[in-house]
Amino acid sequence: MSVFIDKDTRLIVQGITGRDGSFHAKQMMEYGTQVVAGVTPGKGGQKFEGSVPVFNTVEEAVKETGANTSVIYVPPPFAADAMMEAAAAGVQFVVCITEGVPVIDMLKVRPYVIERGARLLGPNCPGAITPGQSKVGIIPGRICTPGNVGVVSRSGTLTYEVVNHLTKAGLGQSTCVGIGGDPINGTGFIDVLQAFENDPDTKVVAMMGEIGGTDEQDAAAFIKEKMTKPVVGFIAGQTAPPGRRMGHAGAIISGSSGTAAEKIDAFKAAGMGVAQRPIDFVELVRERLS
């Protein structure tokens, strides 16, 4: 078991002939992900790497290959359209890696995707990986190993850092999910926490948050009320100055809400373990696994 993706994931890569799309399509194929189709309008009929059929539209790709998941590597101005196209074609899990999607576009994408019953991860996220089964996105497969730790994070490389520590310590992962830090996205902490709670293979959850907003506080409330499984949390940005945007849309503190201290307090109030440093996850998770 796992969440969102597994060995039965049949993946479409939107933007497969682009620079990022082709690089990561190969990486995902090497990892063992079933990449069943690519989409690039105008390149329909070609084969990617000699084996993966390329289509003009997601609709065709789904019809011909029975794909159930899609990952998007298209430039920001076209990303919103790509997400909606995937949802309209009946794709159940849509992962958008693209960074820099205008937030005004996302205001409409979110209800569109939800209405069509699809789950959207991202945009501006590293995707998800179920070690040993399937990788959808850009999380380096090498640093992961199968196990029982569910990982969910708002950032990319910080996730890798933590996962790397866990793997080195022999603490494998059920699924790692990067939700991205954009203000309007498809999947939030609570969605992933709920999925981990329901997943028999997840025994403990590692969660990496950031300053800005109240998503972590809301997640803490959810953990306290609804979760039986232990969760260990971390907040990046304790030294960040207030009122400044720290590199992605998520990381901004304004006023009294969204500070690291406030979020850590919420974690503690929910009875969560709190990691001070990324490496602290190792001990905190280990304690809760045994």
Add this chain to the structure above:
Amino acid sequence: MSVFIDKDTRLIVQGITGRDGSFHAKQMMEYGTQVVAGVTPGKGGQKFEGSVPVFNTVEEAVKETGANTSVIYVPPPFAADAMMEAAAAGVQFVVCITEGVPVIDMLKVRPYVIERGARLLGPNCPGAITPGQSKVGIIPGRICTPGNVGVVSRSGTLTYEVVNHLTKAGLGQSTCVGIGGDPINGTGFIDVLQAFENDPDTKVVAMMGEIGGTDEQDAAAFIKEKMTKPVVGFIAGQTAPPGRRMGHAGAIISGSSGTAAEKIDAFKAAGMGVAQRPIDFVELVRERLS
């Protein structure tokens, strides 16, 4: 029993201080309808006819009076907004009498109202009446009498003509519903037929259609497949020339679909009684009631 409205209907009149709104509000009150509120922005705090409180917004009117139904008499450019306001405020049955609502507006009103779980009747319709209980709209109360005939029609005065015949012949009505002839409206034949099928007090249905579109054919298919109660039908426009718009948006024949002959054939194929003249309803309905 009845459909859509009954003695528990608590009605808001939107546009109650206008020319048509005030006239018909009085008529409805005289008929015995519980008119619990009026809405005219800027006239909040006034009393209509010394007793009905007027509010600035439908939201307030619902909150203060527990209204569950609304009828709209506002000029065409504001009608779409009025329908959405009623649905947003939690009104369950919204009746729009206004004629001349731009069809482009209705394209958005329809999904808006449906999403909010409200039923819309109209626009450009005469409303509904459950004889002896409640009248919402402009159908003359005088010509109706309680009974077991459900009446549904795309037009206004033609409905009166038929109802008048029925009443004179002693054939009372459960509810009379005018759905209006606009291309995009809230409630169609099938919705009303389903409601009559479910209503224990309705024994037979009288249905008046018009040339144009395929609503009557679709209704005939529904009657054949889903209805146990007998339905008598009529189509206006047998002598109308093709390709011309006959006075309201509904009544246009184009190409091979939408002619009176085609609709009458569909009625016959569904085993329905077919009235050649309005007065024929009397005998056809009477046969099916006994």
Add this chain to the structure above:
Amino acid sequence: MNIHEYQAKDVLRRYGVPIPPGEVATTPDEAEAIARRVGKPVMVKAQVHVGGRGKAGGVKFCPTPEAAREKATAILGMDIKGLTVEKVLVTEAADIGTEAYVGIIVDRATKKAVFMVSAAGGIDIEEVAATTPEKIKYFPVDPRFGLLPFEAQQLGFFLYQDAKQARAAGKIMQQLYTAFVENGCSLAEINPLVVTPAGEVIAVDAKMVIDDNELERRKDLEALRDESSEAPSEVDARNANLTFIKLDGNVGCIVNGAGLAMATMDLVKFYGGEPANFLDIGGSSNPEKVVNALRIITADENVKAILFNIFGGITRTDDVANGIVTATKQNPLKVPIVIRLTGTNEEIAVKILSDNGFTALTDMDEAVKKAVQLATEGGK
């Protein structure tokens, strides 16, 4: 309301749709001057609100400005299906590779704006629909999101294999959709949508029908109305807020409500007569409307009897009675009149009428029978 091809093209150009240059002319001189400005072979196209212009000789290719003058001379003033050509569009003659059809209508069945596209363009889409329906793709647009780029592109790929052409067509469809919505259309179409031998996608003919209900709030659209291309009696009726359609019979009908008006016409036929018109005085009570209705009806020399059929609901029958009295005093009738009215203020109406020498009936069948009988007698 129909607008002319040249007007529809002006609208669509504002939304970015690629359309060959052209201007409208009302004289051969103008036509020649436009052709000269275009500087290439042109088409001269009759601007009338009726289909089948081409077959009627209203569309001609002109290799030179002189030819444009000559063809414009022939087409201006031509009668096409009863309408006189007052204007021609003089427009660059496009090189035509393939012809496709792209249209949007407000669809009663899906309750949405629906795209219809077909690679079999250039002819009547209804013919395609009847004979080879598989060649048409229907696509209902979600009004909350509009026509999304990927949807437009999918429609483009239905028309063209070539990605560049599919994208160009998709872009045109998005522009057409925006124009459709922003101008309150009930129909907008490009037929043919042409791919030139050079691979460009352009709109060679365009049609737009504006929803009549839009005109009240959009005076800029109302201004596009060309009354010269409509029957004068219908223009007159519209200006009096009446809906009127002239037919060939001899029983003039004045009714309130479209459904009842059609049922009345049907009943005229049922009892052996022929209706002379459809006329709906609408819902609101206004004696002036009755006066205008009588004026329009009696202008038709075929009318041998006049039938009023009024079921008063929102319409007050006393207003109608007053209108009849006023109108007949101004212009005494030369044909018999049958008045049926019932409903709101019926007693007052009956009194007004009988005080002025009219008889009022209350039964529709009786009134229709009598009107048919009078018309038949009068026609002898």
Add this chain to the structure above:
Amino acid sequence: MNIHEYQAKDVLRRYGVPIPPGEVATTPDEAEAIARRVGKPVMVKAQVHVGGRGKAGGVKFCPTPEAAREKATAILGMDIKGLTVEKVLVTEAADIGTEAYVGIIVDRATKKAVFMVSAAGGIDIEEVAATTPEKIKYFPVDPRFGLLPFEAQQLGFFLYQDAKQARAAGKIMQQLYTAFVENGCSLAEINPLVVTPAGEVIAVDAKMVIDDNELERRKDLEALRDESSEAPSEVDARNANLTFIKLDGNVGCIVNGAGLAMATMDLVKFYGGEPANFLDIGGSSNPEKVVNALRIITADENVKAILFNIFGGITRTDDVANGIVTATKQNPLKVPIVIRLTGTNEEIAVKILSDNGFTALTDMDEAVKKAVQLATEGGK
């Protein structure tokens, strides 16, 4: 991206929002001339991207053009919270009856654009939110339908009892919403929204923040950027596609990814150091970015040690290694450097670095501890 009040007002005027006339001036002469054109008493308002201008003396009432010159002379060149005033807005001084607040933000919690309106305007809305939250009405807008007229009017009635004023405010809110959406804003506000003694509703101050992600496709909005009102090092970083924020410490940090960058700064602090900056080189691999990052970091004289922390995923660590080698060849470093890298192409990167005399670490904690130690030693 913040834009100035005068720019936001120009945008909102295009959407029909009633705003008193005014123009921007960069010299006292211009200010006087504008005041003369306005022909009424004016306000002279410093245009800087910082709150609290008024308290800092950057907003002055001027009854005459001469006063406008005088106040402009005082305000231009003034330092407000570290920013120099380069421009002033000279605008008609409105008669103020009541002051309300109207704003829209993109809200992370509801995932919608949310209106915030309050009759308690004129001051910082965050203060109102903190002290009297019941005075603010929040209204999330359904993005599929936009702000509907009745919704806008309801918000208007929350501000004003008077129907005319409520309607006027509602109309302004619809205009503000359209401007917000069409210009890709993350925030748009009018504060105060004023009712004049004559009963007119007008916008007296306005603020807009454009989503940075919008700028790539909207060069017209990018053109509104005023680099003179930003720290030069941050302008430099942005032009190099880096996200950089200067802080006061002595450990210069170069990291890939915002989350890891913040975690690195936190770890510097944890081990007793102080980060000199936030710097995210982003996801894509490009040696040029590393060169620019080093140039920007080393321009800060406080920096006593440089810490690279790269976890290669999409970023290829060999690209980073090449960047470090290139940059340090061009401009030899004057402070020690600690390089931690792991992930994609790690072996190649380590070889490149060791071939060029650098040592690469793979453990983050170890690297941070070493950098803090070197900075502390260097700082002595």
